[in-house]
Amino acid sequence: MHIIPQLDLSGQTEDWQSEFNHLITSGQQLLEAVGLGCDTALLEQAAQAEKLFPVRAPWPLVRKIKPGDANDPILKQLLASGPELLDVAGYVADPLEETAATQTPGLIHKYHGRVLLTFASQCVTNCRYCFRRHFDYESNRLNQQKLRQISEYLASDTSIKEIILSGGDPLSVGNGQFQRFFDALEKIEHIDKVRIHTRVPAVIPARIDKEFVNILAKSKHKIVVVVHVNHAQELDEHFDFAMQQLRQQGVTLLNQSVLLKGVNDSADALINLSERLFTAGVLPYYLHLLDQVSGAAHFYVSQKLATNLHKQMQSKLPGYLVPRLVREIAQEKSKTWIL
Ligand code: SF4
Missing domain, CATH: 3.20.20.70 (Aldolase class I)
Structure with a gap:
């Protein structure tokens, strides 16, 4: 049976506010945080794509990424990438009108x-x-x-x-x-x-x-x-x-x-x-x-x-x-x- 630990919530207000205030806000920071800061292709793509939609990633989520894994399912959701720059037919700014x-x-x-x-x-x-x-x-x-x-x-x-x-x-x-x-x-x-x-x-x-x-x-x-x-x-x-x-x-x-x-x-x-x-x-x-x-x-x-x-x-x-x-x-x- 899975046991839920009894965490102490006292004082968490301060914690979450500081986590909100200290987000990762660039692809470069994010790649460095997960051990991929040397991947120049990913760095360049992120720098271009984040101009369209900024990177925002909180540390508690970033810590769940497997270091060094460019295909990590969390990293994929957070990292700006080259394909975002493509203009694809049928994809629009307000798809739900x-x-x-x-x-x-x-x-x-x-x-x-x-x-x-x-x-x-x-x-x-x-x-x-x-x-x-x-x-x-x-x-x-x-x-x-x-x-x-x-x-x-x-x-x-x-x-x-x-x-x-x-x-x-x-x-x-x-x-x-x-x-x-x-x-x-x-x-x-x-x-x-x-x-x-x-x-x-x-x-x-x-x-x-x-x-x-x-x-x-x-x-x-x-x-x-x-x-x-x-x-x-x-x-x-x-x-x-x-x-x-x-x-x-x-x-x-x-x-x-x-x-x-x-x-x-x-x-x-x-x-x-x-x-x-x-x-x-x-x-x-x-x-x-x-x-x-x-x-x-x-x-x-x-x-x-x-x-x-x-x-x-x-x-x-x-x-x-x-x-x-x-x-x-x-x-x-x-x-x-x-x-
Ligand atoms: S999917 Fe939800 S949490 Fe993510 S950017 Fe859009 S509105 Fe924000």
């Missing part, structure tokens, strides 16, 4: 009953495959005026039951902003669920500190945290502990992954991930085909291979550990299930 679905700056309303807030305007980890790598965070950055407009929008549509906090990564913001958000939400009675989509628990687990857990515990809303993890190597006992803290407060824990060439495009990798998530008390929810954003074409896994991998998962795992294989199609009113 989110600009058209933005009702008021910071609020995207595409699906019935739920809206998405771009709660944070940056991430602690810039994932190279991110479909929002060209997103206009500046125009959507929340301020008092935008929050007032968003509150009016939410209050005026009683069909909205759920708020989805997305990003940037919502856990990039401090606890004070979360508390103010939940306080404001209390006044809108028809909203009963808050869903937080975040990659932070896997990359800086200490961010799930006591204060944050207490904010969620006090909320009258049903809380769902959807972590974004793509490979079992991203997880450790600190992640397990963070999930344990949330679970004890009745938070529903799910995971969504993106199927990424060179990262998790094998049945073994996907099966290991599902098993490892379950150890931490997290259920696999979605396995996404890549959204076709420009700069990420080299991560694409075909639908045929995805279907094949998914069938292998079904043959080896209990149903509750098999995520739904989906893709998102712009203007559709829900995600599209592939099987």
